[in-house]
Amino acid sequence: MTKFSRFAATATTAIIAGCAATAVMAADIFVVGGKPDDPFWSIVKRGAEDAGIVVKEQGGSVTWLGPQNYDNLGVDAAELIRQAIDQGADAIVGPDWVPEAMDPAFQAVRAAGIPLIIYNAGGLEAADRLDAMNYVGSDDHEAGKAAGVYLAGKGNSNGLCVNTLPGAANVEAFCGGFVEGITGAGGSGEVLPLPATSFGSQTAVAQAVRAHLLQHPEINAVFTVSDVDANAAISGIQQAGKTGQVAVCGINFNEAILDNIKADKQACAIDQQGYMQGYLAVAMLNGYVNYGLQIPTREILTGPGIVDATNVDATAAGVKAGTR
């Protein structure tokens, strides 16, 4: 299976690269990101593609490289970065999800003299370590922290972070930040890592949340690391008979989650504005490769922003357009 999907990935990227190579000179920018069918990553991809309109106008191209699945995230992503180098990228954008596995690949990018921007995960620290131009994204630790502080401020100070992807650096940072935020505000927090058999199944996540709530009745705040998980957590809380007692806050959102915020089923969503991550990273690299433009501000933060009942309507318009 893994072998096959890797072959499929190689084959498709080879075809895309073949087409891209026919474009006239200018900036051929490769963007490494999540699965294109991941709700969050499709928005980042949309931002990268929208910035790509300008890139194309100036004779360049934008190519999206995403893994077929998240089973072997760090290694697969490192392989995609190396593919981008091999295909003659003029500039590369990539997230530093699993530094141990991906840093050598990023170092190879710089060794080949290719300009690099780290986005989405890793922070300025990774950008400095890897000699990247800049970091575009939200700080994952801060994102989790914002949720912890928000929930504690609403009086829900006994928190649980549902970790559906244990081991991934950004997810660990979300949970770490959440625990720190809620403890710092005078509450307490813990992390519930789920086994791999639960990933991608909403029912498994919902039942895990519900089982944990039954075992730990003192918990009154749940933090989730993705929009799909938030939806599942709400169902789990409802099945545990604790609707209204346990507040949910999650990373990212979609239309269903905005409806939940409107209906007061979810307290808040942390927005890292993925569209701007893809958009800014590509635009900055295009300006640099073509015209030597540089942005002196280092660490371009696109989040965390908090979506709650006060600004939910304004956000909904962006969701309809596929940009939020």
Add this chain to the structure above:
Amino acid sequence: MRRPEAGSLLGLVAVFAFFLISAGGIFASAAGTASWLNVAAEIGIVALPIGLLMIAGELDLSIGSVIPASSLTVAIISGYYGLPEIIGILAALAMGTAVGFVNGYAVNRTGVPSLIVTIGTMFAVMGLTLGLAVLLTGSTSTSIVPSPFFKAILGGFVGGMFQVTVFWWIGFIAIIGFALHFAPIGNWIYALGGDKVSARNAGIPTEKLTIGLFMLSGFSAAFVGVGQAMVYQSAQVAGGQSFIFNSIMCVVIGGVLLTGGFGSVMGIVLGTITFSMVNQGIYFTGFDPNLGSVIIGALLLVAVLMNDTFRQMALSYSKKKK
């Protein structure tokens, strides 16, 4: 004790006892039971036809993408376009059944192992789902607010905790159990998995049977997808992949031979329950959740080993009687 399910049953009892001791009474309470039963019902509806296919010597991996595809079909037709739910539901079920037909037809015509054929359709359906969803709605997730009637029969909770899917699962068990063990078609399936050539020579319509089994598996996967859309009132392009390995695991724990020709509906049901108990039970115990996967892996191996031991005992006992 001499029935082949004895091993599965003992594995189930052992797992139940393990969690009862390490987690306490709450695991056996109604809320604890619902926790694993809800998970079991969803996997179970898929595991039954997968079990039949494995008994017949085939595999179906495409279910992993049929589940999200059918969720999205309902959500797009009845949520995004606002058409009546029944149209969305029928379209989703028809889509799943059609994927099954393509699988069966391709396996018959090409002779390529079904493992490979269904990997192909899995990727194809995954790509089509993503492409069409973005093309039609501009987004990879769509929400749906089902009318009370459909919410109640497909996505409701009985007693506030038992997902209504549990009762559908019981229905699937009854129908598929009757078909495999009491209707002539059941013997055909065993014969197909035992020896395909002899089965055809004996006058069994093997090609129609193969297509039918794949259609059943596509239909069941689509049914689970529809249920998920109704429960969670939204559908995403991704998700469902865990069902592939989880359902195969349930079937194998239930004593179905990977090589085909052996297995029973009762075994598959017991295997599904065992798997779900192990998967959910971990949250009721005081173990470090970081080690959850280790315990799941170890308990599943023990369950399968017990199973194999008892199957051999059962088989050797019946030989002695001759």
